[in-house]
Amino acid sequence: MTMSRVSAREPGESAARRAGERRADLLAAITAAPRGLGIRALAEATGIHENTVRFHLGRLLDDGLVERQRGVSSGPGRPPLTFVARRDREGAGRDNYELIAAVLTGLVDSTSAEPGVLAQEAGRVWARRQAASRSDVQGQGADAPSGWDAALDELTRVLDDAGFAPELQSAPDGATVRVHNCPFLSIARSDQAVPCGVHLGLMEGVLEAAGAPGTVDQLVPFVTPTLCVAHLSAQDVT
Numbered sequence: 001m002t003m004s005r006v007s008a009r010e011p012g013e014s015a016a017r018r019a020g021e022r023r024a025d026l027l028a029a030i031t032a033a034p035r036g037l038g039i040r041a042l043a044e045a046t047g048i049h050e051n052t053v054r055f056h057l058g059r060l061l062d063d064g065l066v067e068r069q070r071g072v073s074s075g076p077g078r079p080p081l082t083f084v085a086r087r088d089r090e091g092a093g094r095d096n097y098e099l100i101a102a103v104l105t106g107l108v109d110s111t112s113a114e115p116g117v118l119a120q121e122a123g124r125v126w127a128r129r130q131a132a133s134r135s136d137v138q139g140q141g142a143d144a145p146s147g148w149d150a151a152l153d154e155l156t157r158v159l160d161d162a163g164f165a166p167e168l169q170s171a172p173d174g175a176t177v178r179v180h181n182c183p184f185l186s187i188a189r190s191d192q193a194v195p196c197g198v199h200l201g202l203m204e205g206v207l208e209a210a211g212a213p214g215t216v217d218q219l220v221p222f223v224t225p226t227l228c229v230a231h232l233s234a235q236d237v238t
Helices: 015-031 039-046 050-062 097-111 115-138 148-161 193-209
Strands: 066-070 081-085 166-171 174-179 214-224 227-234
Touching: 015 039, 015 050, 015 081, 015 148, 015 166, 039 050, 039 081, 050 066, 097 115, 097 193, 115 148, 115 193, 148 166, 148 174, 148 193, 193 214, 193 227
Parallel strands: none
Antiparallel strands: 066 081, 166 174, 174 227, 214 227
16 A cells, blocks of 8 residues: 655644654655665755754654664765664564563453453553543643644654654545554564554544544554554544
């Protein structure tokens, strides 16, 4: 499946959404260059200003999605610094969270007749709790922005914070979320039921907590080896 990237940006598009799309663009460019790209090359490839590239590279480094390496020098002096996609990003993180995730996934699989359904509900619960915690910290409550656009902004922020590298594509009747990095990738490659269930439930929980008039119709895993796509529908509210 191929889908064209949306280049036009809505005037009211949130900073969180734009940041997520820029990091997705940078990650895609880096992933497509096995030998790595420098800051100037990334700026040219994505059309993002060099200072902004540096900022988002810091986030991608913190999330463990890319790493620095020395490039090949074309003359005297220190070799240029380049950035490459982490080859082990589908493996263990800084701590061995993969191990506990695998253990818990195995438990869900062995004790539930419908592990995907249970995982989906777990994702919803987590998203609701995160939304409640954020509202308490920020003191938003009933004054928080609402509606479909606000819910999409919040969904993009949550997915970006969780390391999914989301890219949102709005449509008149809904939206598509292209996920360029799956934090559960190593587990999902062997069994999609639990990790994809958590991912689906997480998105549903965010929309529900935001009071969004819409649903997650479908989550399509591994459209490509590094891309999952979620299809969302907005509902008319009269």
